[in-house]
Amino acid sequence: MESRTTSRRTFLGLSMGLPLGAALAACGTSGPAKPGGGGGGGGGGAKATYWFLSGPPGEPVRTAAVERFNKANPNSQIELTAVQNDAYKTKIKTAIGAGQAPTIIWGWGGGGLRSYVQAGQVEDLTSWFDENAAVKDRLFSGAFGAATIDGKIYAMPCETVQPIVLFYNKKVFEKVGAQPPQSYGDILDLVKKFNAAGIAPFSLAGQSRWTNMMWLEFLFDRIGGPEVFQAVFDGEKDAWNNPAAIEALTKMQELIKANGFIKGFSSVTADSNADQALLYTGKAAMMLHGSWSYGIQQAQGGDFVPSGGLGWMNFPPIDGGKGDPSDTVGNPGQYLSISSKATPEEKEIAKKFFTSGVLDDQEQKEWVDTGGVPIIKGSDSLFSGSKDAEFLNFVYGVASNAKVFAQSWDQALSPTAAEVLLDNIAKLFQLSISPQQFATNMNAVIGK
């Protein structure tokens, strides 16, 4: 649940006043600090290492899963290092680059994983999954897309699924006498209606850029289907010039010009959760955001979520569009890879952990308690009795019924292309470049 937000926070490398100094510092901390705990039953057996994000709600769940594994397997111990959220992406990258990677590498799959693969740093798990079909079959099949690079699987999907959801404030809808949108046409009507009532139609944290990207992801899919972005991902020349892409970009700017988003959205950031506050305080009527936002609104919105003020739905279809209305985007899961530099014994331990440790019954239960949906087929049976059952069932339904569960673009692309993408998205939303200029700028970095 927090993984998405925290992955964003890595952009806020506050400590990196001097990039050079940061690079030096990162080189200096060659390995993780060894926690003393592992010294128990190991008895000379090999030890695998495992780095992941610290902080609630994920850290306690991850730690508990490893502790259970270590207890059950006295001869195969896993040594944990929880790395602080902000520093994780840079630190793991530096460690891998320096040949100091942990045995088990926690990550987001997609473009980041591709760069590890290209550098030959992670194990190909395809044949292992073929031999251990049971491990693969119990997981959402949609979760494997972001773990698959050029037809081979390089990571074990784990943890929870996080689709992007259209949230809305039921109380505001009631006040204005409006119904949730059934189509994109409805959205345009609602924009007029809410603007007339002095309420912003959509909340948006424009300064964070990836928040804007979620809009494009849905417009592209609903208008042209998943193939449009897939062509970009596959490195097809001039893929952004697809008429569907241009139409989506044009519609995007039209919505901005029609005051679809809250005034001053370019000053709002997602890190401070101000966009979500706009929704639960009723200053905005709707918001496109990751499913993790549910937990944030519940924690910070006071009475809003418990009193049934929060509504949610999948993004509606666009008239005449090709995309399937069941399609969604977001984080299909989190991912565990095995370092190719690890010893055979360490790799064995990691695989044993993948088979018997990852998402065992207890871990699934704990994820549900944090408001997350584990990527296990049938995990919805765990939702009954949870106060969030309604939302959890919705997310489970979206994730398991989606014809295509696309990965967020910035995670799917290489870091280089993702940075150019976010940059151009910011300019598109500023209306400082036209849809065609956007396409031209983006075509220049296809395949990079």
Add this chain to the structure above:
Amino acid sequence: MSMSATTAGRTSSAAPEVRGGGVLPWLAVPALLSFVAFAVIPLIGVLALSFTSWDTLGDIQLTGFDSWWAVLTDPGLPHALWVTFLVTAVSWAVQTPASILIGVFLAGHQRYRELLAVLYFIPLLLSSAAIAITFKALLDPNFGLGAGLHLDLLNQDWLGEPVLAFSVVIFVVSWQFIPFHSLLYQGGVRQIPRSMYEAAELDGAGRVRTFFSITLPQLKYTIITSSTLMVVGSLTFFDLIFVLTAGGPGDATRVLAVDMYKRGFQANLMGAACVIGVILVLLGLALALLLRRLGGRDPGASQLEGT
């Protein structure tokens, strides 16, 4: 024209003693070592990396001038240079007059002025990141100061409009650094001999005339020092801008240092980031040398004449 300040007298009397002994070179060794280790060697590394392509993961590949070519032909570079120049020039033009006036005011020995001086230096104690986060919260168009006080004037899209965002950056930078430069000027003013003011008073010069004919010329070297710090410092503004606007909206406040970070650590193009690093170093050196030249002769030498 007399150019002296009391420090000049002190240094000139102290210098010969030290020069006489052979200890001086050895005293410089620790500073020199740390300078070589933490400035020269990384600088060589940056220069070397600028001729490579490296994504921080794979092997470092020698690619000659590829990174240079990529950066120099990127329309983003002239833009970043222009923004950097604007930030430098405008923040200098705002800070210098303000700092001089405040410095002159605080140089008086009245009680209330000393109290004000203490209060006034508080921004110096805060980190740039903390200042940026605070201002960001205050300027939030929906939950910030304007919304809280119901003042429509304050309720602007402060960080979302290119011109406003740029002005906010200049304002926050000035808010943070004017106290520091005022401190420099306060010290400078206090070292101007009182006798000069007494003489001017006898000649019947008013306050304004005294300021322009005595205070300002006497502050010449303080102005050069303070300007050098400002100009070279504003070349490397990173933390404040990065937290406040992250170079946005669009690329309206993307100065070279932010551009370097984005290329290196977000887009994983270390070669290109190092090219910008080299450009920054060259620019900084050139500007520092230029400012020294502007001072006429070598400040160290010229301070010896007079009184």
